[in-house]
Amino acid sequence: MSDEKHHHHLFHHRKPEEEGASGEVDYEKKEKHHKHMEKLGELGAIAAGAYALHEKHKAKKDPENEHGHRVKEEVAAVAAVGSAGFAFHEHHEKKDAKKHAHN
Numbered sequence: 001m002s003d004e005k006h007h008h009h010l011f012h013h014r015k016p017e018e019e020g021a022s023g024e025v026d027y028e029k030k031e032k033h034h035k036h037m038e039k040l041g042e043l044g045a046i047a048a049g050a051y052a053l054h055e056k057h058k059a060k061k062d063p064e065n066e067h068g069h070r071v072k073e074e075v076a077a078v079a080a081v082g083s084a085g086f087a088f089h090e091h092h093e094k095k096d097a098k099k100h101a102h103n
Contacts, residue, residue, distance in 0.1 A: 027100045030101075034090050038090035041084065041089075044086070048076050049076070049077070049080040052077045055072040
């Protein structure tokens with residue numbers, strides 16, 4: 001076994017390809033990445049919100065299984081809020097990357 005230490009992490013704060021040969025971060029690439037992630041967050045919020053409304057309608061139409069539909073509605077609403085929060089976070093990350101790219 002080699003003497004090198006191998007670290008296995010689930011989350012990496014910085015990707016090696018984001019840095020150039022000189023060790024500088026490509027802020028334009030980061031800005032583009034955060035813009036894409038922001039859009040995905042927005043789409044997730046829209047999809048989860050639509051599903052929550054769908055389940056709310058099902059709960060009214062199907063009184064026999066109303067409780068199950070209400071639970072699904074609440075879970076979808078929480079997912080929509082979480083996704084919107086993620087989009088908001090990525091929006092600010094994008095703004096920071098843009099600010100650094102223009103300095």
